[in-house]
Every structure is written in structure tokens, then in C-alpha cells.
Amino acid sequence: RKGSYVLTLSLDTSDPAYDTYDLEVEITEQSPDSPLQRVVFNFDGDYSSFVDQDSEGFSSYLKTYLQEKYPDYYFDDIDHYAGSIVVETTVSTSAATREDTLAAVSTINQDAANSNLQLSFNGKTAKLSSFSEDTKPKSSNVVAIVVPILVAFMLVGAA
Numbered sequence: 001r002k003g004s005y006v007l008t009l010s011l012d013t014s015d016p017a018y019d020t021y022d023l024e025v026e027i028t029e030q031s032p033d034s035p036l037q038r039v040v041f042n043f044d045g046d047y048s049s050f051v052d053q054d055s056e057g058f059s060s061y062l063k064t065y066l067q068e069k070y071p072d073y074y075f076d077d078i079d080h081y082a083g084s085i086v087v088e089t090t091v092s093t094s095a096a097t098r099e100d101t102l103a104a105v106s107t108i109n110q111d112a113a114n115s116n117l118q119l120s121f122n123g124k125t126a127k128l129s130s131f132s133e134d135t136k137p138k139s140s141n142v143v144a145i146v147v148p149i150l151v152a153f154m155l156v157g158a159a
Contacts, residue, residue: 035096036076037105038134040088041112043119045126047082052122055080061121062087069117073104085119085126088134105133 051058059078066075066089078089091108093100111117112131119126 033098035092035098035101037091037101038088039091039105039108040086040132040134041117041128042083042130042132043085043087043126044129045085045124047080047085050085050119050121050124050126051080054122058121061119062089065119069111070104070108073108084129109133 058080062078062080063075066073066078072093074092074094075089076092078087080087091101091104093104109131112128115128117128117131
């Protein structure tokens with residue numbers, strides 16, 4: 001996903017008896033000051049019959065639909081999947097400030113509250129049932145990736 005993230009790498013070389021080492025990668029969640037905001041749209045309908053095996057076409061449709069509906073906002077990293085019809089996207093604005101993005105999300109939320117959002121794709125229509133901001137905790141999310149690395153590579157790479 002787009003955003004400002006912190007990546008920390010550490011290497012454990014404490015056991016010289018082995019010729020491979022573990023590399024740990026820590027990825028910290030997006031900064032709470034980031035001008036990007038993830039949002040989730042839930043539309044009524046059956047995802048598989050609505051999209052009808054045209055996932056790429058549906059992605060293009062969503063990008064166009066959102067850009068036409070909200071020409072002052074940017075929508076990136078659009079995902080969609082079953083669970084009725086769920087659409088996730090990252091919202092931002094040309095001002096690239098957190099405050100402007102939150103105002104954009106507020107506008108979208110107001111449209112959602114007024115039932116002004118519906119999709120028309122493959123001859124079917126789906127009405128918005130709910131809208132929400134990504135509410136994942138902003139605390140650290142650690143992902144450890146163990147990668148075998150040969151000693152020779154490490155010695156050359158460290159030099």
C-alpha cells in the first residue's frame with residue numbers, strides 16, 4: 001500500500017557454525033500523520049455474479065467511477081472482494097495533507113449517509129450499505145521474514 005512506512009533490518013550473526021543467517025524485517029504501520037487514508041465501501045449484492053469473472057474490468061470501472069464522483073480526490077490501490085461487494089481504496093488529495101484527506105473522507109462519508117453511492121456494472125446495480133475508514137490500530141505491526149543468506153554474500157554485501 002502507498003504510504004510512509006518504517007523498515008528496520010537486523011541480522012543475527014552470533015553463531016559462526018552456520019553458513020546462513022536469519023534476516024528480520026520489521027515493517028511499522030503507516031504514520032498517523034500520513035496524507036493517505038484507507039476506506040472501505042460495502043455494497044449490497046453478490047460479488048461473484050456482480051463482477052462475473054471480470055475483475056480487471058471491475059477495477060477499471062471503480063477507478064473511473066470514483067474519479068468522476070470525486071474529481072478533487074485521488075483513489076489508489078483499489079481492492080475488491082466478496083463479502084457482499086467490498087471495495088477498499090486509499091484516498092488522498094492534491095494538497096497532500098492529513099487534514100485535507102480527512103475532509104475528503106468526511107465528504108464521502110456524508111454521501112454514504114445520504115445513500116448517494118451505487119455501482120452499475122455488467123447490467124447490475126448495487127447500492128452502498130456501509131462506509132468506513134480503515135480502523136486498524138496505528139501501533140507497530142511487526143512482520144518477521146527469515147531469509148537464508150550465504151556467508152560469502154554477507155561478507156561481500158557488508159564490505
